[in-house]
Amino acid sequence: MKKVILGDHAVSYGALLSRVQTIAAYPITPQTLIVERLSEMTANGELDAIFTKVESEHSAMASTVGSSAAGARAFTATSAQGLALMHEMLHWAAGARLPIVMANVNRAMAPGWTIWTDQNDSLSARDVGWMQVYCQNNQEVLDSIILGYKVSEQVDLPTMVILDAFVLSHTAEGVDIPDIKKVDEFLPPYKPEIKMDINDPRSFGALTSPDVYMEFRYKMQQAMDKAKKVIVEEGKKFGEMFGREYGLIEEYKTEDADTILIASATVASTARAVIDELREKGEKVGLVRIRVFRPFPTEEIIKVLEGRKKVVVIDRNISFGKTGIFFDEVKGAFYNSKGNKPPMFGYIAGLGGRDVTPKVIREIVEDALNKDKPESEIIWKGVKL
Amino acid sequence: MSKLTIPQEEIMSSGHLACQGCAGALAMRYMLKVFGKKTMLAVPACCWSVIDGPWPYSAVSVPLFHTAFETAAITASGLKAGLVAQGINDVNVVAWAGDGGTFDIGFQAISGAAERNDDILYVVYDNEAYMNTGIQRSSATPYGAWTTTTPANHPKDRPKKDLVEIIAAHRVPFVATASVAYPEDLIKKFEKAKNTKGFKLIHIFAPCPTGWKMAPELSIESARLAVQTRVFPVYEVENGVHYKLNINVKNPKPVGEYLKIQGRFRHLKEDDYKVIQENVDREWELLMRKVETFK
Numbered sequence: 001m002k003k004v005i006l007g008d009h010a011v012s013y014g015a016l017l018s019r020v021q022t023i024a025a026y027p028i029t030p031q032t033l034i035v036e037r038l039s040e041m042t043a044n045g046e047l048d049a050i051f052t053k054v055e056s057e058h059s060a061m062a063s064t065v066g067s068s069a070a071g072a073r074a075f076t077a078t079s080a081q082g083l084a085l086m087h088e089m090l091h092w093a094a095g096a097r098l099p100i101v102m103a104n105v106n107r108a109m110a111p112g113w114t115i116w117t118d119q120n121d122s123l124s125a126r127d128v129g130w131m132q133v134y135c136q137n138n139q140e141v142l143d144s145i146i147l148g149y150k151v152s153e154q155v156d157l158p159t160m161v162i163l164d165a166f167v168l169s170h171t172a173e174g175v176d177i178p179d180i181k182k183v184d185e186f187l188p189p190y191k192p193e194i195k196m197d198i199n200d201p202r203s204f205g206a207l208t209s210p211d212v213y214m215e216f217r218y219k220m221q222q223a224m225d226k227a228k229k230v231i232v233e234e235g236k237k238f239g240e241m242f243g244r245e246y247g248l249i250e251e252y253k254t255e256d257a258d259t260i261l262i263a264s265a266t267v268a269s270t271a272r273a274v275i276d277e278l279r280e281k282g283e284k285v286g287l288v289r290i291r292v293f294r295p296f297p298t299e300e301i302i303k304v305l306e307g308r309k310k311v312v313v314i315d316r317n318i319s320f321g322k323t324g325i326f327f328d329e330v331k332g333a334f335y336n337s338k339g340n341k342p343p344m345f346g347y348i349a350g351l352g353g354r355d356v357t358p359k360v361i362r363e364i365v366e367d368a369l370n371k372d373k374p375e376s377e378i379i380w381k382g383v384k385l
Numbered sequence: 386m387s388k389l390t391i392p393q394e395e396i397m398s399s400g401h402l403a404c405q406g407c408a409g410a411l412a413m414r415y416m417l418k419v420f421g422k423k424t425m426l427a428v429p430a431c432c433w434s435v436i437d438g439p440w441p442y443s444a445v446s447v448p449l450f451h452t453a454f455e456t457a458a459i460t461a462s463g464l465k466a467g468l469v470a471q472g473i474n475d476v477n478v479v480a481w482a483g484d485g486g487t488f489d490i491g492f493q494a495i496s497g498a499a500e501r502n503d504d505i506l507y508v509v510y511d512n513e514a515y516m517n518t519g520i521q522r523s524s525a526t527p528y529g530a531w532t533t534t535t536p537a538n539h540p541k542d543r544p545k546k547d548l549v550e551i552i553a554a555h556r557v558p559f560v561a562t563a564s565v566a567y568p569e570d571l572i573k574k575f576e577k578a579k580n581t582k583g584f585k586l587i588h589i590f591a592p593c594p595t596g597w598k599m600a601p602e603l604s605i606e607s608a609r610l611a612v613q614t615r616v617f618p619v620y621e622v623e624n625g626v627h628y629k630l631n632i633n634v635k636n637p638k639p640v641g642e643y644l645k646i647q648g649r650f651r652h653l654k655e656d657d658y659k660v661i662q663e664n665v666d667r668e669w670e671l672l673m674r675k676v677e678t679f680k
Contacts, residue, residue: 021467021470021471022463022466022467022470024459024463024466049470050466050469050470052462052463052466052501052503053501054459054497055493055494055496055497055500056493056494056497058455058456058494059456059459059493059494059497062452062453062456062459062460062463062494063459063460063462063463063466064463065452065460065463066427066450066452066459066460066461066462066463066464066465066466066467067463067464067466067467067470068463068467069450069463069464069467070425070463070464070465070466070467070468070471070473071467071468071471072466072467072468072470072471074463074467088453089453089456092452092453196425196448196450196464196467197448198422198423198424198425198447198448198476200448201422201443201445201446201447201448201449202443202448202449203437203438203440203441203442203443203445203448203449203450203451204448204449204450204451205450205451205452206434206437206438206439206440206441206442206443206451207434207435207438207439207440208439208440209439212440
């Protein structure tokens with residue numbers, strides 16, 4: 001069934017179709033529409049789940065951790081300050097190897113107060129052991145919730161499905177809402193091998209000495225490696241069943257491209273139009289959208305970038321004291337590759353929800369096309385000083 | 386009065402890692418005897434994070450989830466929700482936390498769970514300081530006490546936070562104080578909590594010989610003296626308004642008898658004893674008025 005829905009509601013439908021059993025959430029703009037709709041869904045019986053309206057995001061994640069540990073398919077959603085508040089429990093969810101799925105609406109961090117989009121909230125949670133999926137449209141948001149559970153429940157790590165504040169969260173788009181019976185076929189009920197069970201009592205998360213702690217972390221990294229394969233496999237199966245395939249990265253007109261633009265989320269979807277425009281002018285440019293940021297698609301990126309003349313990365317985020325974070329990671333991925341290393345241009349744009357329009361993206365690419373190599377590690381786009 | 390029997394079955398094993406005389410370990414033993422094997426525990430950072438044993442050991446034969454310091458109540462709520470969502474309705478979930486994780490850092494989550502009336506039992510075993518980290522003051526530390534962060538020349542100068550009153554103000558079904566020195570009363574309260582739906586909290590006075598600087602064999606004696614001097618009244622509140630004094634202390638001993646056996650009060654002078662006695666008398670009077678007024 002095709003419906004015109006907001007990005008936030010695409011999240012709610014994704015949770016509904018995944019038949020989540022527990023929800024614990026705390027309201028924060030621009031995530032509120034997700035939990036409002038889920039409240040309605042649980043209140044009217046559309047969704048058979050227990051919704052705990054907690055008193056903070058920290059408790060939202062702790063509650064979700066508890067429910068997941070008990071063996072339920074657990075869901076929550078947040079944004080920005082809320083994600084920062086639950087940071088400790090993000091570690092807990094991943095370290096306890098719980099296949100939780102959470103939507104995070106990308107919103108810039110305060111101060112100053114802001115509700116508009118950038119990626120510094122989710123990227124501050126880069127190293128907690130969660131998978132991170134950056135979505136480019138509302139359809140992908142809905143599909144990624146379902147896929148999130150499918151992958152997480154195989155690798156025992158949580159998934160964060162990320163959508164841009166307002167650009168997606170509060171924007172209506174046509175979304176195909178799959179039949180729930182078909183989703184049931186794709187995503188069977190959650191049956192963990194180990195859970196909190198009175199018939200098989202264990203202690204979870206007990207004191208680990210230096211003699212054993214490292215092995216637990218090694219296994220988390222192994223799970224991330226496995227996830228790379230599982231994400232691609234399940235993305236293919238999803239494509240076969242629903243007509244929409246998903247992978248780690250998405251390429252657009254890269255085949256003969258000399259210059260590759262790298263972007264994520266809605267900046268990438270906007271960039272597609274710019275690629276078309278520049279192609280018409282005879283520029284051999286292509287686009288790589290990084291969809292999955294954790295696990296990082298190192299090999300895939302090396303493969304697509306090797307031997308190109310230029311690489312341009314747009315970051316809607318910044319690691320203060322370094323560079324844009326995607327830029328940094330792409331460069332890092334490339335360091336040990338054997339082939340030709342193209343010069344890489346790292347642009348920062350769109351922080352705090354400033355629009356990244358086709359014009360902005362075009363100017364960025366043209367700037368890079370006009371230069372042999374970048375003048376600095378960070379190129380700020382549109383700073384008014 | 387019907388005769389009370391304490392269940393024989395031991396669900397907690399003897400090979401735990403508690404210090405000698407630990408009332409927190411004893412309290413767990415009693416609780417599990419009453420609650421039985423259809424129980425799950427949420428344990429935040431506290432002495433019990435260590436007492437239960439390092440991975441892969443556990444001193445209790447019920448599932449136990451170690452969780453973050455401030456999340457005992459909500460982790461228990463989340464566990465309960467997860468169970469009920471799977472149609473498992475006959476398992477009790479108990480949050481088991483120290484005073485630091487309850488009176489201080491975990492306070493917000495407790496208030497949330499109490500306000501929602503989540504169907505859990507919250508037990509605080511109160512040893513009146515952060516014992517697991519090395520005896521630092523908490524808001525459960527009493528007036529006048531030495532801790533490593535309230536040195537003898539500058540002991541704690543504020544009274545203990547009145548947890549039970551604050552929880553009662555949430556109008557929850559059952560909140561009570563209890564003491565390891567009065568196991569019959571403690572067992573009865575666990576039974577009541579087990580048979581009551583909604584949010585329950587039991588505040589257990591749990592002496593810590595290590596942190597209180599006293600001999601392990603004084604653990605129960607100090608707990609008994611806390612009650613007999615009226616320092617720690619044993620009472621319960623139903624639905625936030627019905628007060629009941631469970632152990633009446635008609636002829637209280639002077640507070641000095643309780644204070645003098647503990648090294649943490651060694652620096653106190655007669656004048657300090659007087660201040661503490663006045664505080665205790667005033668608090669008791671206040672409680673008696675509630676007990677008489679709100680039956």
